[in-house]
Amino acid sequence: MIKFLLAIFIGTCLTVLLASFSNSNSGEVSKIEFDSTSLETALLSLGDEKLLHSMPSFDEEKAKLGYELITSGRTLYKGKKSKLISKHFVCTDCHNLTKEFRNVGSESTDDRLSYAINNGLNFLPASTFWGIYNRTSFYNGDYVDKYGEMALDSRDTLENAVQLCAKYCSSGRSLKEWELEAIMHYYKKNELQLSDLNLTKNSKSQLKNNENLNLQEKIDLIKSLKGNYRQSYSATFLGAMPENLRKYGENGNVENGExxxxxxxxxxxxxxxxTYLSLNKSRLTARMFWRNRKNYSDKSLYQIIRWGTHAKAARKQYMPRFTKEKMSDEQLNDLVAYIKQLAKK
Ligand code: HEC
Ligand code: HEC
Known part of the structure; x- marks a missing residue:
């Protein structure tokens, strides 16, 4: 365990160090080094278009403020404690900050759960902030149904997506300019590096000698790099699980459920x-869910997880729904298998 933590610690230090190197010579593109070149730098060196929210570099101080806003909802700014973004949530209630899949190109729910188990992460309803800087599309799929035009305005603009989530997903308020800037610096700091991608030998050698590539080769290489990570995460809303798909614990994977x-x-x-609702691993709690398993109500796991709840004027905290991409039907059935076992103990 200690070795593992140490490895993470050293890894993080290296990443920070390398990131600051690659940022120190922002603007001009230098030689591609696989461990220390950001994905954005590499793409720009091949002539790719700039991201809409492109930033030449990040500022360590601002990124630190961003981190505090994301994890605590407030920070110390100009010697004063800033106002909480939301009384109800912080961003990390719903978003992880680290890598969530073994392979950055994946959005498989099985991968996500096993990666969470192996790396001690939460399994949350929203997408991770890690690598969000490199995404080009936000609030995808069915979120348009929920947020309408606001989601459309946020589709291609990371800053708008942050504002939408600060105000609506978090039941909070719009961010001040310095707060938004700080969060963007945090995102830039946590952008993808070439070393995060599973590049083929061929792509690597092409990147190393990128000055020798012709236009078509560059275009092809950009395309192949972009096929290596997710530029967006899909979102499919499902309704309460219909009767015929509910397995009520049969053949479920109890370990995954737990x-x-x-x-x-x-x-x-x-x-x-x-929230007011306290959940724990007692038989009593499990029995409450087990009793309600066949219902179509918020007490039934098969419904609450797919629908979540809505923020109301008097009760602003709400439960975000799990889309199909954030929890599969099989995983939901696994959860019920675990609840069944706990209820019967
Ligand atoms: C109560 C849950 C919740 C909280 C709190 C929350 N978010 Fe979100 N956020 C979501 C959901 C759900 C989505 C939907 C899209 C996704 O992430 O897959 C989302 C999406 C986003 C996106 C777009 C991600 C993408 O790839 O589509 C950004 C950016 C974002 N949130 C920023 C923030 C910030 C910054 C905060 C804190 C100030 C925050 N969120 C707090 C639930 C939340
Ligand atoms: C991001 C935080 C978050 C996560 C993750 C989450 N919940 Fe919730 N849940 C809430 C909030 C907030 C409410 C709203 C209750 C309130 O008004 O305070 C809620 C409500 C509920 C309710 C009660 C609904 C009602 O009408 O009384 C149930 C049952 C529930 N959640 C079960 C679950 C289960 C099971 C999971 C795991 C799959 C889960 N929740 C995951 C935040 C969360």
Whole structure:
């Protein structure tokens, strides 16, 4: 465990160090080094178009403020404590900050859960902030149904997506300019590096000698790089699970179910952290869910997870729904298998 933590620590230090190197010579593109070149630098060196939110570099101080805003909702700014973004949530209630898949190009729910289990992460309803700087499309798929035009305005603009989420997803307020800037610096700091991609030998050698490539080769290489990571995450809303798909615990993977309960439900509900509803691993709690398994109500796991709840004027905290891409039907059935076992103990 200690070795593991140490490895992470050293890894993080290296990344920070390397990131600051690659940022120190912003603007002009130097030689491609696989461990220390950001994906954006590499793409620009091949003549790719700039991202809409492109930033030449990040400022360590601003990124630190951004980190505090994201994890605590407030920070110390110009010697004063800033106002909370939301009374109800911080960003990390719903978003992880680290890599979530073994392979950055994946959005498989199985990968996401096993990566969470192996790396001690939460299993949350929203996408990770890691690598968000390199994405080009936000609030995709069915989120348009929920946020309408606001989602459309946020589709291609990361800053708008942040504002939408600060105000609406977090039941909070719009960010001040310095707050938005700080969060963008945090995102830039956590952008993808070439070393995060699974590049083929051929792509690597092409990148190394990129000055020798002709236009078509550059275009092809950009395309192949972009096929290596997700530029957006899909979002499919599902309704309450229909009767014929509910397995009520049969053949479910109880271990996965428990992992989901721990890393997802308890993250928000243990000790009523963000809601009045206290969940724990007692038989009583499990029986409540088990009793309601056949219902179409918010007490049924098959419904609450797919619908979540809505923020109301008097109760601003709400439960975000899990889209199909954030929890599969199979995983939902696994969760019920775990609840069944706990209820019967
Ligand atoms: C209560 C849950 C919740 C909270 C709190 C929350 N978000 Fe979100 N956020 C979501 C959901 C759900 C999405 C939908 C898209 C996704 O992430 O897959 C989302 C999407 C986003 C996106 C677009 C991501 C993408 O790839 O489509 C950004 C940017 C974002 N949030 C920023 C923030 C910031 C900054 C905060 C804190 C100030 C925050 N969010 C707080 C739930 C939340
Ligand atoms: C991002 C935080 C978050 C996560 C993750 C989360 N919940 Fe919730 N949940 C809430 C909030 C907030 C409410 C709204 C209750 C309130 O008004 O305070 C809620 C409501 C509920 C309700 C009650 C609805 C009602 O009408 O009384 C149930 C049941 C529930 N959640 C179960 C779960 C289960 C099971 C999971 C795991 C799959 C889960 N929640 C994951 C935040 C969360």
């Amino acid at each position: 992992a989901i309960y721990d890393r997802s439900c308890l993250h928000c509900h243990a000790y009523k952290r963000v």
